[in-house]
Amino acid sequence: MQPKYLQIAQQLVRDIAAGYLMDGQKLPPEREMAASLQTSVGTLRKALDQLVSQGRVERIQGSGNYIRADLERDSVYSLFRIERRNGRGKPSAEVLSVDYLDKPTGLPTFGSSAMGNRVRRLRRLDDVAVAVEEIWLDGNVGKLDANTLGNALYADYAQQFSLMISHAVDAVAIGHVPSWAPENFGLLSGDACGYIERFAWSEAGECVEFSKTWFDQNQAIYVQRLR
Amino acid sequence: MQPKYLQIAQQLVRDIAAGYLMDGQKLPPEREMAASLQTSVGTLRKALDQLVSQGRVERIQGSGNYIRADLERDSVYSLFRIERRNGRGKPSAEVLSVDYLDKPTGLPTFGSSAMGNRVRRLRRLDDVAVAVEEIWLDGNVGKLDANTLGNALYADYAQQFSLMISHAVDAVAIGHVPSWAPENFGLLSGDACGYIERFAWSEAGECVEFSKTWFDQNQAIYVQRLR
DNA sequence: AGGAATTTGTGCGTATGTATC
């Protein structure tokens, strides 16, 4: 039996995910809400504290508690946050190619297979191309089905392979835009460009993915949020 | 006037930093501690919750509260992880200058004062210069004492001003090595260079710090670890 | 091994302060 304040917090999370609670919606006053949940204000506040720390609820003293449904959290962004310089932007991703190939020499060692799935994508914020990326998913997890590959890559891994990504390490480096970058990407092939190298680990503890993301700094920044 | 629970939390942080509270040490029982601090158990618990969320204290039901001094957290690394390409490196920082100045035009808006403390540092890993950085700490927190400024900047803030940094946002950008970079930095003044922009917030919720860190990519990478 | 004592975790109620509308 979980503590009541966690039960309440989880119920609220489910209500947000299910769409019963919409983004920006104002919750009832704490006393009212506590009464309807048959609990005390203190316990309700502890539950809300959880959601505030997750960024799902914003509390404004004297005003109220507001739902902050963050679609990004469960989508393309989840483990890789790119923002427009103004801090907003609806994310999407266009898959340029999916291939099952021998890992080329020069690719860092990761995973256990000599083969890998290579995904190349163009990423957009508000329909503006902001980054291109090349992702290598280790071959031993299986062969990626390009047709069912959507915006939320890690969710697709979970769907196709029951593969859950648990953590990752990102590093920043400076390089050049790859030759396969599409024409409508702001920068031209060969331009100097900052990129992110990423290694990602499965919940089983194996490093299963390596990726590089080159992004147009005029359009977007890579953001690390702490705590 | 800060809330009592934050005052208590900060006093405990100072006591840990000062060495009055050693790693692994067991704190007195909550009721006892609350009495000696002339507060209620609930308020003390809220203060301890802060420290637990920072990893400074571990609470074990039925046993007690234990100090978890994490030297790495309070060192140069804290909230800003630079590694050598091999993943190792003992961090250190040399303070080049500390000045209390009018914020120049062009500096992003943050904090509430027109003045700011400008710190310029050279950062090393294993005594190799890997990055230079310029840090602006808002003037309204006070005037930094250069003499007591060590490697652990955020710990120094806590010491000098009871100022605890709670979270930060980092963004990657590309620019040029500043003119004041020392000779022994690998890159030369004006060289193209990746840098990190950082905004950092106090626990009171005010954005109190802005910094730029230019780093020599041949020597070091900036690393984001997730989860 | 087992039970009592100790210590933190959870839940509730209330009073007062402070920000917002």
Place this chain on the structure above:
DNA sequence: AGATACATACGCACAAATTCC
């Protein structure tokens, strides 16, 4: 200025985990 709503603070009772005898 008044009403509303969240923030802080205090205190108590009982549950759960640990420690000690």
